[in-house]
């Protein structure tokens with residue numbers, strides 16, 4: 001659409017671009033006048049609009065799959081399972097071994113539980129490092 005003001009009454013007239021350079025009558029004061037022809041600015045704007053339309057219609061670039069390489073889900077699962085086992089070992093050591101077998105087994109149970117949990121945490125760290133490296137590589 002094209003906007004211009006009536007040269008007689010100054011009312012803002014909105015009209016389709018196809019009326020450029022053609023005679024019209026102001027709805028307000030009934031003065032006959034010519035719709036301004038296309039200006040250079042209007043041409044540039046129209047060209048920009050066309051370009052924007054073409055860009056908008058263009059197919060979005062196919063994005064590479066963002067799934068993590070296989071193995072990372074397994075690594076995470078293993079990490080969580082090991083941490084859970086470690087916690088169970090410590091609980092068992094505190095509530096069962098300590099009562100039935102004595103202080104040495106309590107100590108051994110807690111140590112082995114901590115080692116298992118540490119191993120699980122290491123798996124989770126490894127997974128995170130792997131993901132970070134993977135993302136860094138993909139950005140290059």
Ligand SMILES: [Zn+2]
Nearest residue numbers: 006009026029
């Ligand atoms: Zn007018």
